Amino acid sequence: MLKPQRLGNLSLPDMELTEDKKTCRKFGPCGVGKKAIYLNSFYIERRYYVPMKSVKRIFKRIAMSKGGFTGKGAFGTLPYLVVEYDDGKEKQCNFKHEEDVDRLLAYVEVNFPQIPLHSEVAEQKLAEKAKRMEEKQRIGNISETAKKNIRCLDNAIKYLHKDTDLYLNLSQSAKKKRVYDRSNPAYKWVALAITLMGLGAFGYGIYSLATHAGFGIYFLLFGLAAIFLFSGASVLPTSHNNRSYIEKQLLNAVDEMEQYIKTYPDFPVPACYAHPVVLKRMQDILKEGRAETIPAALRVLKEDLKALNSSVVVEQEEYDEIVAIKPMFLVMDYR
Structure with missing residues (x-):
């Protein structure tokens, strides 16, 4: 080694x-x-x-x-x-x-909880956001019900952090499903055809070099380029890149999360939305006084996510949160 x-x-x-x-x-x-x-x-x-x-x-x-x-x-x-x-x-x-x-x-x-996981700039922005949220909470004088629900969500976040792979699998499988649904199926078959042509050209290039035929090196290089380009681009229809497999991965991720939260009494959100970022943004909604109960906070979050599209400008930290959770809601049609 x-x-x-x-x-x-x-x-x-x-x-x-x-x-x-x-x-x-x-x-x-x-x-x-x-x-x-x-x-x-x-x-x-x-x-x-x-x-x-x-x-x-x-x-x-x-x-x-x-x-x-x-x-x-x-x-x-x-x-x-x-x-x-x-x-x-x-x-x-x-x-x-x-x-x-x-x-x-x-x-x-x-x-290693002592190691910061944000850049200094991002850390400052997050601290400023937390300060603004505290100020809103103080001025808004939120109800005891909302405060209780904020604590409930905090406990649920801690529970999810005990097995990070579960919510990461949920988020990633939803992303893959969303990407697959949005991609044009024709692209995959075109990529496969070009890759097969590349394999053929690669084989002919080797044959041409062995028999000293002209232009063999060009066929060889074209074949290699096509093979490496499309094999590394996650475009080809393979056993791990097809609708059946991707949908099965998503269902498995939801089922695993369902089994995990069964041991938690009255988990605040359905298994398909069980992600710390979802719960954190629901906490923010409660702190802002935009909702008082957990179901209401989830409804507001869904409306917030629906309103976010490619024309909306957000900061990097919020972008990271959105791309982690919005596909989970999209593939479930916000149910």
Whole structure:
């Protein structure tokens, strides 16, 4: 096993490092152990490590192309994990799937609660928002019923955080269902046809090179380009990228959450909406005095989400929350 290189001033003894990396929880190209977080280089997974004692904060950074905002471009969101350590140094790691970043952050939140999970700028904005909410709550003089329901939602949030995979699976499966429903089926079959042509060209390229025929290298390169492009683009219709499989994944995620919340007396929302962000935004609605009961807060939240579309401008922190939960409501038709 390749020994990871140290980032920062602190280091771990070799034996301790080897064991920690071996048993670390893997999230995409990175990993989180008991003693350190393991980060990727451009080509090699978990190539570096930062001892947890050196980590100052860990957060997600999203780069989004114009196509990501309009829905018409070739590129969408580009997720990164950023680890700040020592005195302001940082390491940025690129991820293929944003859900892996979310799972890593959720794992850190549970196992290393002392590590901040937002950038300093985001932290300041969240603190300002919390202050505004407290001020609204003070001025609005909300009822005891609303205060009781806020505490109820807070307890439910803590319960969900005991098994982060359940609500992350729920959110991610809803996203995949939404993306699949919105995509044109013809694109998948066109991609498959081009990939098959690429395979044929690749095979012919090898044959041409072996027999010294002309232009063999061009067929070879075209074939490789087509294969790598579409195999990595999650466009091809495969056993894991078809309607039946995606719908089954969503149903399984809802069923697993249903079983989990059965042990919680009177869980405040249906299993299909059991996500900490949903409950947190319902708390905000209660604090603002826009609702007094939990069912009313859920109805207001649904109306808020319906009103949010591509023409509405929101801050990054709110965007992250919306993309985590709105697909859950969309695939359920806000029922």
